[in-house]
Amino acid sequence: MQDVGLKPPRSKTIHVAVCGNPNCGKTTIFNAITGLRQKVANYPGVTVEKTTGQFQLKDDPNIYTLIDIPGSYSLSAFSPDEYVAVQALLGELDKSAAPDLIVNIIDVTNIDRALYLLFQVMQIGKPVVVGLNMMDLADKRGLTIDIPRLEKELGGVPVIPLIGSRGKGIEELKAAIALQASVPHVPHRDFYHPLIGLTADKMIHQMQNGHVTRAEYLRVLFDINGPAEKAFIKEHGEKGKILLDDGRKSLIGEFGSLTIAETQSLTQRAAQVTEKSVHARRSTSRSRSEKIDKYLLHPVLGPIVLMLIMGFIFQSIFSWAEPIMNGIDSLFGALAGWVGSSMAEGPLQSLLVDGIIGGVGSVLIFLPQIIILFLFIAFLEDSGYMPRVAFLVDRAFSWCGLSGKSFIPLLSSFACAVPGIMATRVIEDRKLRIITILVAPLMTCSARLPVYAIMIAAFIPYTILLGFLNSHGVVLGMLYLLGLIVAVLVSLILKRTVLKTQRGTFMMEMPSYKVPTLQSILVRVFNRAKSFVLRAGTVILAITILIWALSYYPRAGDASTDYQSRIASIESTTSQQVAMIDAEISRLALSPEQQEASLFAGARFALVESPDELAAVRDELYLLRPDQLAAVELSHFRRTVELASLEQIATLENDRAGAHLRNSYLGRMGRTVEPLFAPLGWDWKITMATLASFPAREVIIATLGTIYNLGSGVDEGSSSLVQKMRDAKWEDGAKAGLPVFSPAVALSIMVFFALCCQCGATVVTIKQETGAWRYAIGVFIYMTVLAYLAAMLVYQLFSRIGW
Amino acid sequence: MTYLNKLNPGQRAKVVGYRHDSPIARRLTELGLIPGRTVTYLRNAPLQDPLEIQVGPSCLSLRHAEASLVAVEVEEPTSL
Ligand SMILES: Nc1nc2c(ncn2[C@@H]2O[C@H](COP(=O)(O)OP(=O)(O)OP(=O)(O)O)[C@@H](O)[C@H]2O)c(=O)[nH]1
Numbered sequence: 001m002q003d004v005g006l007k008p009p010r011s012k013t014i015h016v017a018v019c020g021n022p023n024c025g026k027t028t029i030f031n032a033i034t035g036l037r038q039k040v041a042n043y044p045g046v047t048v049e050k051t052t053g054q055f056q057l058k059d060d061p062n063i064y065t066l067i068d069i070p071g072s073y074s075l076s077a078f079s080p081d082e083y084v085a086v087q088a089l090l091g092e093l094d095k096s097a098a099p100d101l102i103v104n105i106i107d108v109t110n111i112d113r114a115l116y117l118l119f120q121v122m123q124i125g126k127p128v129v130v131g132l133n134m135m136d137l138a139d140k141r142g143l144t145i146d147i148p149r150l151e152k153e154l155g156g157v158p159v160i161p162l163i164g165s166r167g168k169g170i171e172e173l174k175a176a177i178a179l180q181a182s183v184p185h186v187p188h189r190d191f192y193h194p195l196i197g198l199t200a201d202k203m204i205h206q207m208q209n210g211h212v213t214r215a216e217y218l219r220v221l222f223d224i225n226g227p228a229e230k231a232f233i234k235e236h237g238e239k240g241k242i243l244l245d246d247g248r249k250s251l252i253g254e255f256g257s258l259t260i261a262e263t264q265s266l267t268q269r270a271a272q273v274t275e276k277s278v279h280a281r282r283s284t285s286r287s288r289s290e291k292i293d294k295y296l297l298h299p300v301l302g303p304i305v306l307m308l309i310m311g312f313i314f315q316s317i318f319s320w321a322e323p324i325m326n327g328i329d330s331l332f333g334a335l336a337g338w339v340g341s342s343m344a345e346g347p348l349q350s351l352l353v354d355g356i357i358g359g360v361g362s363v364l365i366f367l368p369q370i371i372i373l374f375l376f377i378a379f380l381e382d383s384g385y386m387p388r389v390a391f392l393v394d395r396a397f398s399w400c401g402l403s404g405k406s407f408i409p410l411l412s413s414f415a416c417a418v419p420g421i422m423a424t425r426v427i428e429d430r431k432l433r434i435i436t437i438l439v440a441p442l443m444t445c446s447a448r449l450p451v452y453a454i455m456i457a458a459f460i461p462y463t464i465l466l467g468f469l470n471s472h473g474v475v476l477g478m479l480y481l482l483g484l485i486v487a488v489l490v491s492l493i494l495k496r497t498v499l500k501t502q503r504g505t506f507m508m509e510m511p512s513y514k515v516p517t518l519q520s521i522l523v524r525v526f527n528r529a530k531s532f533v534l535r536a537g538t539v540i541l542a543i544t545i546l547i548w549a550l551s552y553y554p555r556a557g558d559a560s561t562d563y564q565s566r567i568a569s570i571e572s573t574t575s576q577q578v579a580m581i582d583a584e585i586s587r588l589a590l591s592p593e594q595q596e597a598s599l600f601a602g603a604r605f606a607l608v609e610s611p612d613e614l615a616a617v618r619d620e621l622y623l624l625r626p627d628q629l630a631a632v633e634l635s636h637f638r639r640t641v642e643l644a645s646l647e648q649i650a651t652l653e654n655d656r657a658g659a660h661l662r663n664s665y666l667g668r669m670g671r672t673v674e675p676l677f678a679p680l681g682w683d684w685k686i687t688m689a690t691l692a693s694f695p696a697r698e699v700i701i702a703t704l705g706t707i708y709n710l711g712s713g714v715d716e717g718s719s720s721l722v723q724k725m726r727d728a729k730w731e732d733g734a735k736a737g738l739p740v741f742s743p744a745v746a747l748s749i750m751v752f753f754a755l756c757c758q759c760g761a762t763v764v765t766i767k768q769e770t771g772a773w774r775y776a777i778g779v780f781i782y783m784t785v786l787a788y789l790a791a792m793l794v795y796q797l798f799s800r801i802g803w
Numbered sequence: 804m805t806y807l808n809k810l811n812p813g814q815r816a817k818v819v820g821y822r823h824d825s826p827i828a829r830r831l832t833e834l835g836l837i838p839g840r841t842v843t844y845l846r847n848a849p850l851q852d853p854l855e856i857q858v859g860p861s862c863l864s865l866r867h868a869e870a871s872l873v874a875v876e877v878e879e880p881t882s883l
């Protein structure tokens with residue numbers, strides 16, 4: 001390379017970690033800076049895994065990699081999510097991505113407590129920028145912050161006021177990050193009581209070992225049984241251990257306990273800093289939240305309100321979604337009709353109409369339900385109600401082996417078990433956490449919702465109960481309840497047998513209530529809708545194409561040519577008859593006008609619906625001449641002949657399609673395994689659709705859509721899947737001719753789906769989060785067995801009572 | 804002197820210390836239950852446990868077992 005006088009500055013990647021107390025707005029600010037859309041909600045513990053994003057500044061060659069981490073109250077981790085946070089901050093998660101700079105976000109309404117973490121973070125020795133978030137609330141709470149004073153008290157650390165939710169102060173924050181990142185040397189900062197510093201110095205002196213810094217000694221001192229202590233002892237052996245014990249003993253002698261030694265120095269410093277830089281005009285009040293909690297946490301009203309909210313959600317999912325769904329449904333029907341008629345018959349047309357539109361399309365119809373569910377969930381999550389529910393249910397949950405903190409992960413599992421299982425990281429106790437993970441897949445995830453919705457819409461009679469509850473919503477609610485009840489039973493059993501638990505702890509902050517921002521709700525709903533559509537377009541599409549191919553091929557066969565010739569002979573007989581009738585009509589030698597008048601009258605006669613109309617038409621016919629009347633009769637006869645032949649052909653086509661399907665690879669497999677699922681009341685089509693949906697639940701709908709499209713000869717793409725399922729009949733056997741689906745069969749399918757672990761992603765996540773395959777496999781086995789038995793029980797029970 | 808879990812809803816008290824040193828005690832300190840601060844006992848959950856307190860600007864919910872670690876001095880006579 002040529003050496004030019006002015007070399008362009010080399011671009012560096014600068015890692016910036018965003019830390020702070022739980023729920024202080026870290027992710028909001030992370031999103032504002034990077035333009036990403038990570039989940040934001042109003043409860044502690046939303047983020048449980050680190051995520052990265054990037055930003056760049058004008059006239060700055062560097063690339064800044066921002067790392068959003070879980071919230072934490074201090075560097076002594078108490079739960080797995082905090083452990084992730086601390087590891088990320090200390091650069092122990094991934095040495096190459098160790099933060100070069102730390103942005104500490106502080107909720108201005110709780111500045112005093114936040115300083116505790118800030119002091120610890122400053123002691124790590126990296127450049128620090130403070131983002132003072134929620135400045136909009138400072139005014140409302142009567143707080144005035146003297147920012148220059150605060151910066152001074154913090155030894156020159158820049159403090160940037162922010163309103164994360166409105167994107168205010170973000171540019172200033174970026175500039176401050178860039179400026180601090182270029183600072184070559186960070187002064188050592190130490191907020192401990194002088195005696196603690198002296199103790200550390202004494203240890204350094206005795207060690208005579210240059211490469212351990214004072215900051216590291218301080219951390220080791222307070223990290224009882226923690227990773228820092230272990231690493232230290234491993235490195236320095238017995239001598240290090242003795243030294244450490246001596247140091248700790250002298251501190252205990254001085255302060256009473258190590259905890260007090262550390263916390264007291266930091267909390268006292270925090271109080272001093274707050275006193276000098278924050279001016280409270282009136283005592284900080286949370287009066288509004290307190291008033292709401294009087295009702296929502298009331299011993300009697302609280303649980304009632306909770307149940308009303310849940311009930312309202314299930315009711316709305318059906319009553320709000322129905323009209324939109326019908327719209328989408330007929331849209332897909334029209335699309336299928338159009339594609340079907342504008343393409344030549346053949347595999348490609350079938351793949352498009354039967355596989356993709358009939359299969360994947362019938363899954364997409366349920367988008368409105370997903371959107372409505374998530375509108376509610378996002379609203380609840382951003383309002384601050386979630387931790388209240390945890391508070392209400394903690395006692396009951398801990399009785400059955402869970403904890404109040406299990407509530408939010410379990411509720412997240414209503415969306416999808418994968419983030420739900422991740423969210424269990426907020427649970428401190430390992431066994432409680434594992435039990436929560438093992439039952440989370442029993443929660444009704446949104447992939448089950450379409451399955452329930454279609455079965456309920458097709459086979460559960462719609463009635464109004466008690467004057468305001470629709471039966472569809474009630475059944476849906478009961479299915480959600482079923483998952484919950486089974487989860488309770490399973491965790492009770494686990495608690496008593498393999499995972500004997502103590503009660504664990506429950507220490508949680510209750511955030512103030514907030515009117516959810518439209519933006520955060522829309523983002524959540526949009527993200528979910530997007531992933532639903534993506535899922536339909538990827539996993540479900542792939543499986544559906546496979547299923548289509550398995551049920552379309554093999555094509556050739558004697559049966560096929562046999563049907564072909566029978567259809568052809570019907571067609572030729574019909575055309576002969578029609579020709580004869582036409583000859584008769586022309587023999588009448590009517591003028592074109594007369595012929596038209598008689599045809600018109602004949603058509604009207606065929607369409608008569610009421611006695612009045614009949615009288616009118618009869619009067620019209622009286623006006624006709626006898627030869628005209630003959631023409632009317634003849635054309636009527638021709639219509640009958642044509643219709644009869646069409647019907648015969650349709651039956652033959654249907655039979656042919658049915659024979660094809662039965663003879664297809666899928667059909668042969670299905671009929672082999674059919675007996676296995678006969679006790680559940682299923683035919684081979686349901687059986688295969690269910691087996692195909694083990695990787696992803698929605699596949700059952702896509703598969704049924706494809707199978708029923710292929711199984712019907714005439715192009716019925718325009719009649720809905722619900723209708724086709726209602727029309728399905730047993731082809732042979734003892735039940736031949738009877739409808740395949742009855743309410744009992746629909747219930748057995750739904751119960752099977754409620755309890756079965758049909759989700760590849762869940763199994764993998766369980767392995768990841770527990771670190772052991774045995775839990776993942778265990779979940780898969782217990783759920784599948786349970787699902788089979790329960791579905792059998794339900795079918796046997798309900799079919800006996802004639803459902 | 805008494806313990807936080809022994810208070811009645813509505814009562815206020817001053818934190819004086821912890822029964823013994825433990826990770827839970829440390830966490831409670833970090834959450835703001837610092838000796839010298841005033842706490843208000845807000846309410847019990849419907850099934851008694853957990854309970855909710857307010858300390859400084861934040862409301863915390865903890866179980867009776869955890870609250871029993873916190874030694875307090877009642878500030879005013881029972882208001883109930
Ligand atoms: N009033 C107000 N609310 C804010 C502001 N910034 C964030 N919020 C809200 O605060 C809540 C918490 O925001 P998050 O970004 O999820 O907080 P977090 O720090 O990432 O939380 P965890 O991941 O749980 O630790 C959300 O409801 C936000 O909408 C702000 O400047 N003002």
Ligand SMILES: [Mg+2]
Pocket residue numbers: 026027028039040046047069070071
């Ligand atoms: Mg977050």
